[in-house]
Amino acid sequence: AFDVLVVGGGPAGAAAAIYAARKGIRTGVAAERFGGQVLDTLGIENFISVKETEGPKLAAALEQHVKDYDVDIMNLQRATALVPAATPGGLIEVKLENGASLRSKSVIISTGARWRSMNVPGEAEYRNKGVAYCPHCDGPLFKGKRVAVIGGGNSGVEAAIDLAGIVAHVTLIEFDSKLRADAVLQTKLRSLPNVTILMSAQTTEVHGDGQKVNGLSYKDRNSGELRRVDLEGIFVQIGLLPNSDWLKGTVELSPRGEVIVDSHGQTSVPGVFAAGDVTTVPYKQIIIAMGEGAKASLGAFDHLIRSSVT
């Protein structure tokens, strides 16, 4: 059995594993795809102290750093269920898709999240070539350019307000006949001179020149007409889905499906900690996920030295 079993191998999981291994305790990492969302990222310019890097490069560095320690890395392993310890301080079980089970005195959940995509032609083709999901990450790349934000919930409207301060023009596109964002955000958005709001508009296609995005088409849901907007960037803000399905019914989740953690990364299940995009901690970023991973790992270590199992 492990002392600490980390489930998920993104920035949060890698940080958690390194912090645990440095305590000299038995540490394992089970991950479906080591590197996580970082593998899908092109340029990264906000990982502090590294001016500029690329996703696959950072993912390789994460794995290399973990491998410097005595950590049992189990890649291509998908967790399907968590079984809390039968007795206080007992072993927690993590079931894997391949039928095997792993047992550990403490578990750190770091299974991350995924952006909901529009699923329209051109979106996948132009991902990282104008189609973006993170305004904090990619906003500055569109300085002085025209962008659209897809989605009129809080995250879409926040993104539009944020981007309006950087780019030349923002078109906010909402499927519904009204915005769902908080009133105060809507008021702020409507006060901005370089923002156009389109409602009852369904994005139907992302256009590009083969290299990068140059426009999008949407259907006016009132008239049924198809229209085109010329632009250089599209920020899709229609939801971030935590990878927490496998925890339903065992670990307390928020209404959005995020794992609820306290200030030490502890979940509702004793000995089970969580970190990164899968949790309720706001602002989903690499540097935040790493910090949270380190914190959850120290929380788990604290738990271990206080519990009676040896």
Ligand code: FAD
């Ligand atoms: P993830 O990176 O999502 O890793 C989750 C891990 O868990 C993966 O190893 C995954 O395979 C594994 N996993 C999932 N489910 C299971 C399961 N059931 N069993 C086992 N393993 C499982 N952030 C920045 O700070 N700067 C940027 O420039 C930036 N650009 C981005 C660009 C794109 C296109 C995307 C998608 C995200 C970007 N982000 C950026 C956000 C950043 O990537 C995330 O905040 C960060 O990766 C979260 O780390 P994490 O470890 O919590 O989760």
